Amino acid sequence: MKVFNLSVLYKGAPKVVLLKGAYDLTSFGYFQRGSVEEFMRFTGQIIVERTQIGMRATVKEQEYNCHVYVRNDSLAGVVITDHEYPPRVAFTLINKFLDQFATEVSCSVWPTATESSVEFKALEKLLADYQTPEKADAMTRLQSDLDETKIIMHSTIDSMLQRGEKLDDLVAKSDALSTQSKTFYKTARKANSCCVIL
Template sequence: MKLYSLSILHKGATKSHLLKAAYELSFFSFFQRSSLQEFMTFTSALIVERTSHGSRASVKEQEYLCHVYVRNDDLSAVVIADHEYPQRVCFTLLDKVLEEFSRQVDSIDWPSGNPETINYKALDVYLAKYQNPKEADAMTKVQNELDETKIILHNTMESLLERGEKLDDLVAKSEHLGNQSKAFYKTARKQNSCCEIM
């Protein structure tokens, strides 16, 4: 899972222009990087121009997915990622970046802004932080931890059975179960034994 580009743009009446961008192109050869950067900037601007206000979209371009969010105030952001990167995390990143950018950079500077003159330095940090969606996004991290917990619980149950212990023996020896519960277990076990797959 990789993020290649994170851009903030202003959507004008006919044309959009770049306000700030960050790129992670170390995955490509040195000689391809400048062309790829130009292509990603061009693609981001084109997608913003063709996306309506108040919209989010994902656009496939060759082996990349371009995720765009164009706000009603003309501020827009695009992230270019590979196909494996989770879409929800991309849109979370776009929301966060646009919200922070709009607080730090005056909206008067958006239509005429220039990447060299706009003072917003967080894009490189976000691009690096979000390279691992499990660490950057709390929901993804929690889901991953829950998945690991399920696997650990499943493995623990399997390891009990692998040691040669039978559940019937554990129930019979249990101090936590009363005689009535033990009898109920035996009855249920007998009734379900006809349904077991050999």
């Protein structure tokens, strides 16, 4: 999972203005990075231009997802990721950096600002923090923990089932199972043992 770009844009009347961008282009060749960054800027502006105010969208381009959200105040955010990156986390990230940007940079400068004139250092830190969604996002971290617990449970059950003769002994000695359940288990074992494929 990888985040390549975070961008804050303003959807003005004549055109879309890039206010600030942060890029992680380390996975690209050194001589490709300038062109890749330029393409990401261009793509972000086109997507914001074509997204209605108040809407969210995800646009797939080759092996990349471009997540965009244009707020009601015309402030827009773009996150470019690979296909594995969770869209929910990308949109959470957009909301976070747009809210932070709106509190730190006055809305009166948005229509006329340029990327070099806007001071907003939080974008670089967020880009680094959200490279691993499990660390940055509580919901993703919880899901990851649940998946890990499920894998541990499956491996425990699987390791128990691999010891078939010991499981038979446990069933026979168990006080928790009724005689009927024990009989059902023995019958099922016998019925299934004839069908083992070698």
